[in-house]
Amino acid sequence: MADGKVAVALTVNGERREALVEPRLLLSDFIRHVLRLTGTHVGCEHGVCGACTVLVDGAACRSCLLFAVQANGAEIVTVEGLAGPDGALAPLQQAFRDCHALQCGYCTPGFLISAHAFLRDTPDAAERSDAEIRSALSGNLCRCTGYQAIVKAVRQAAPAYREAGLEERR
Amino acid sequence: MTHVGSPLPRLEDARLLAGRGRFTDDVHPDGLLEAHVLRSPHGHARIARIDAAAARALPGVVAVFTFDDLVGVERQMPMILPDRRILHPKTQLLLAAEVVRYVGEPVAFVVAETRYLAEDAAELIEVAYEPLPAASALADAASPGGRPVHADVPDNVAGADEIGFGDAAAALAASPRRLRRRFDLARGHAQPLEPRATVARFDADTDLLTVWDTTQGPIPARAALAAMLGLGIDQVRVIAGDIGGGFGPKMVLYPEEVLVAHAAMRLGRPVKWVEDRMESFVATASEREQIHEVEVGFDEEGRLLGLVDHFWYETGAYIPYGLNTPFVTTMHLLGLYRVPALAVSFQAVFTNRMFVCPYRGAGRPYSAFVIERIMDLIARELGLEPAEVRRRNLIPPEAMPYRYPLTYWDGGPVEFDSGDYPGMLEEALARVGYREIRAAQAAARGEGRYVGVAAAAYCEITGIGPYEGTRVRVQPGGRITVATGVGSQGQGHHTTLAQIVADELGVAPERIEVTVGDTAQFDWGIGSFASRGAVTAGNAARIAARKVARQAREWASEMLEVDAGDLELAEGSVRLKGVPEVGVPLEEIARRADPARGRIGRDPETFRPGLEADGFFNPAQGTMGAGFHACAVEVDPSTGTVAILKYVVVHDCGTVINPLIVEGQVVGGAALGIGGAFYERVAYDEEAQLLTSTYMDYLIPTASEVPAIDVVHFESRSPHNPLGVKGVGEAGTLPVAPALVGAIEDALAPFGATFMTMPLAGPDAVRAAIRAACAARGEEGCRASGPV
Amino acid sequence: MKPAAFVYRAPASLPEALAQLREFGGDARVIAGGQTLVPAMSMRLARPAALIDLNGVAELAFLRAGADAIEIGAMTRQRTLERSAEIGRHARLFHLALPHVAHFQIRNRGTFGGSLCHNDPAAELPAVAAALSAEFVIAGASGDRTVGADGFFAGLLSTALEPDEILRAIRIPYLPGSCGFGFAEVARRHGDFALAGAAAVLRLGGDGTLDLARLVLFGVDDGPVRAHAAEAAMLGERPSDDLWSAAAAAAVAGISPVADLHASALYRREVAETLARRVLRQAAAELRDG
Structure with a gap:
């Protein structure tokens, strides 16, 4: 039989959070139902659709494939953590809007996190082929857009990441 | 400034991008309980006994409902679309009582403190099943001696119809050439990325039930819930806020929606149920399986002289959504072509599978597949270019409006209202590089490269009635609100309706707040389906906004003491034409139109306070969306893999309200079509066990499978509504399969491989077709020539 | 799709993990990345009594x-x-x-x-x-x-x-000397498990003949299949398309592919042979260019 609840302490979008959770609680459910950060969506709960993608210690991961207890001590970033401190849309989010890269918006948080990780790690993304960008996005399913506008938005946001990267290194 | 026609970025995007959407599962009332459904593991079985005692005893479990525990609620699900052609209007029970008829049929409803506990409890429910023979494949269920799904329907025929015009049999008999083929079209599933979900809260102090629901039709859902729960419609509020994709199946009312509301009322606490992904495959309606047997007659020039088709249509175990889909198939079976005679009949057949409903395209992907494959087959038979055969059969612009002597299900005619079909075909061919590819094809084959090209047409009767409505209100504080019952599952109604109203009221669209899908805001209408939102709600919004504009001019005329005819609405004010400094802001007029004291002095017969109006649009007939898809592919005959080299859509949806949104609809539709053409197939085994219940088995295309799609708008205004719009929501999906299959066949012409099924399920199917073609020619092994 | 309850252990060292594994007899599972195990648990296809999490074992x-x-x-x-x-x-x-x-x-x-x-x-x-x-x-x-x-x-x-x-x-x-590598697979979609796949490693000796040849097929049997006989037949031979074809044919002679929803056994066999040929050619091209 299960033992009792386990304490977890982690940082989410820069804020320290603590809770007692059952070991079997999925990280996706923890984020949505315990922390009430409902921007992270659950689409398949078996690691295919990518709607629940979050950053765990900087790495984009499916939050439905982790238990909350495994995130003890981790730094998590969800879609709510992407915008600026004043709530202004980040360049990637703005690009999604400009390019009509979302329709129902359900897959969007996962795409934003995946694209954010890709652009952060790929300073020359703007020069990459469509096939490479599409490959980077292929871990997220979208049923509305046909992906074309998402590819366009990622391309549009690329220079902002390169500049931010240069800024950081300076 | 005209906002209709401008590529305005969407107004609803900012909150969705910031993670501030309000989807049903985001609603979390205090005291919330969570539910889980125990479902039938059998395709067909008798329930001998259910014992839920252990589940009820589990700590954290609040209630377990079985059929016998349902008290004070109607236990039979309603017929959503009754129809005289339905011989056996079977619907399911809220929870199965004596017999289960499909894998996934709800048997018990567990409510607990958490979903985790509810799932634990469901494992403790003992159900003794006595398995019965299951009717799985459509072909078997329709055969004499097939296993009956319902004891009182031994032949499994749920309904049937025959339609047509001219003497098709005679036309075929007199045709110089004839051709007969069978087409097998498999089940596909819409799979919106947000699963279905319902949250219900009953307030005993006010006797009001609030239901947050992922429905495409909140107003009919409210009516059905009220009826089943014994409440007035005024006691039920349905909120369909942000919805994560619909595509058809969320138009249907399901048992879970009623069970959640019933449990919330019975238990006095809010209840939530969220479908999980594996459930979605068994518990949400999918579409189709159709088997067509078609015969056509044509002349030596490739002109169609008559078409006779009989098809079988699978309904699944029940038929709540009626015969809508097969009927739509019949009405679009001739595509964009002039054909003198048609005879089509169908039988809807029960099987032991989840019931079906319309899914984006609603029967038209099948009609397009059949007629466009026929075009290709005629071309092959006569040694003509497939594009040329289409050219010779297309309805020409000078024939517009062109009518078939058929009556559509809205009661209107099947009419091709406007457009230049040959012009669109030529544009599609030019864009895809048809002639260039044809010219280079032989040389490429010499290098072992198999490239093919094809074009396929679609038509779609869109924007049908009966009606939709919209309420426009200028509030005294200055807010301008628009509300409609047509919910959005991503189609951008918040923006397009704002654009339409903005033009009429002379304000920026950003100032307009659109609410969709909340029955407390507006409660007349049907819902979002059948590519009708822009036509019906769009024109209704225009009508309502024009009424408000007229009210504003009347009040302003009094306030400014000028003639109403000399006033215009611009920049948020009503002002004197040519003298912009003489004017009064809309909010000031709204305050004047709702005074606290004083005398109004208007005709009581027509007086209405405030700046507010409802508009309704009830189209006399649908509008005809139309277009062509053209694509070029390269096939690797050794592995059967297909690369899409180019994909072009040329389409006509009448007036384009917002090109960004229309292009998004078309491209997204095409991606869905690519899934349906090549990747997605719902598979069952012989005992009606579902084999595709995860995203590892049911393959949705990713960004790597969907190519860049080039979209060209051909705008020909529809004469049937003031905005001149035609629907476009489903258009993108319709001819994808025949376009792709046509191109693949063209690429593989040296092998002679043919494809008469949809989907063309992956590289194995391509290899199988190559092998079959070679075997038919007596060639062993049939290796590809050229490099491998 | 919620996992059944389990006991969670997060050992800090390998000996600790091994001890915990013994503690639960056969009822515990270790979890590494969890990308296969967690969905299996959510579907309740796997329901270990305890999870020993190796993610903290530095x-x-x-x-x-x-x-x-x-x-x-x-x-x-x-x-x-x-x-x-x-x-x-x-x-x-x-x-x-x-x-x-x-x-x-x-x-x-x-x-x-x-x-x-x-x-x-x-x-x-x-x-x-x-x-x-x-x-x-x-x-x-x-x-x-x-x-x-x-x-x-x-x-x-x-x-x-x-x-x-x-x-x-x-x-x-380590593989001393200069090797050529080849890898190819056919999957339904980008990122999916392979319907069939092949990997090859080739190396030329000083005399221009192959002194190392490895060929592996996957997706076509109950695990990766090292084509030992085909490899042996390539040693001492000069690279040629005929050699690759013969090796590919020999490699698929020993496999037992199965059918599933996505591909027939025949398809897997045909494609494995094609891909074997292609990866050998690809590896050889690397040698030539290398």
């Missing part, structure tokens, strides 16, 4: 160039291999294969050892390990033991690991 996550082999800790993330210059220098076959392994979000979490221990017959990494003649260092109560790839992959979804053992590390012996 000694299992390493990648270093040893004296005669690259040594990779079992908990090394697939993404780490993908980004490793060391791997690029000594075991480039990984870099050809990894882009086919699911998606980067999965590789961020998924581990090399986890993939090997799961031994899905259509998975890429077991095939790479087989092609590179990997050695598996297995930790147990009585110390470490080492088995070769042929011994480790024991059958469908099973390996040589005993229930109370944990994979510690994988050694990839």
